[in-house]
Amino acid sequence: MTDAPQTDLRTIGVLGGMSPASTTHYYERIVAGVNEARGGHTSAPLVVYSVDFGTVAPAIDDDRWDEAGEYLAERATAIADAGADALFLATNTMHRVADRVAAAPVPFVHIVDPTAEAIRERGVETVGVLGTETTMEADFYRDRFADHGLDTVVPGADDRAAVDRVIFDELVHGEVRDDSRELYREVVADLRAEGAQAVVLSCTEIEMLIGPDDVSPPVFDTTAHHVERAVELCLGERPLPE
Numbered sequence: 001m002t003d004a005p006q007t008d009l010r011t012i013g014v015l016g017g018m019s020p021a022s023t024t025h026y027y028e029r030i031v032a033g034v035n036e037a038r039g040g041h042t043s044a045p046l047v048v049y050s051v052d053f054g055t056v057a058p059a060i061d062d063d064r065w066d067e068a069g070e071y072l073a074e075r076a077t078a079i080a081d082a083g084a085d086a087l088f089l090a091t092n093t094m095h096r097v098a099d100r101v102a103a104a105p106v107p108f109v110h111i112v113d114p115t116a117e118a119i120r121e122r123g124v125e126t127v128g129v130l131g132t133e134t135t136m137e138a139d140f141y142r143d144r145f146a147d148h149g150l151d152t153v154v155p156g157a158d159d160r161a162a163v164d165r166v167i168f169d170e171l172v173h174g175e176v177r178d179d180s181r182e183l184y185r186e187v188v189a190d191l192r193a194e195g196a197q198a199v200v201l202s203c204t205e206i207e208m209l210i211g212p213d214d215v216s217p218p219v220f221d222t223t224a225h226h227v228e229r230a231v232e233l234c235l236g237e238r239p240l241p242e
Helices: 020-038 053-061 065-081 093-101 112-121 133-137 139-147 157-169 178-193 222-235
Strands: 012-016 046-050 086-089 126-130 151-153 198-201 219-221
Touching: 012 020, 012 065, 012 222, 020 046, 020 222, 046 065, 053 065, 065 086, 065 093, 086 093, 086 222, 093 133, 093 139, 112 139, 112 198, 112 219, 112 222, 126 133, 126 139, 126 178, 133 157, 139 151, 157 178, 178 198, 198 222, 219 222
Parallel strands: 012 046, 012 086, 126 151, 126 198, 198 219
Antiparallel strands: none
């Protein structure tokens, strides 16, 4: 009997579906990054669990974070059981329950960590945060950046609501509007006036709307840095997180 072929690549687990658009970006970019490094027909081994966002979104709206955490923790365990070597939660907002997801029996990579490391390498000390209202307002995100020695500033209440509306009413559905891009540019200008030396795109959909060419401060896209870390781990270029 012939032995089955083996790969020297690690298997990356992606817990996604929040939204489907961002999960597609993770899949495509991890696969492309590994192929760019290895060439030929090489493709990243992935385990993707795309959850029902219609189940998760009401939990966000109703502040039922324990239920959302339990729901995602069960799916994270399923990814581990499927053979993943590392786990990536493909959403910023749901990192509010990262401790529950990280309890799965597989090394977990927090989305803030690779982003914060890249920011520190650029000598930036204060960043403006754009994301959902949950991400912009809650302690879990600000505290994680603080662990890396970074200060954060967020938009005012009205602007937070407007940024959030664009995410959930437009971007998660794949809708990109010019007037919303202009709105985000104005919000970024206000963040810069409040002392932000750079802007963090702290929602996996925002990159669909704005990027480095749209605003003047340096832009750090959490999705891009998270994906880059996934590629490095898949290739074995970094040790797995403990």
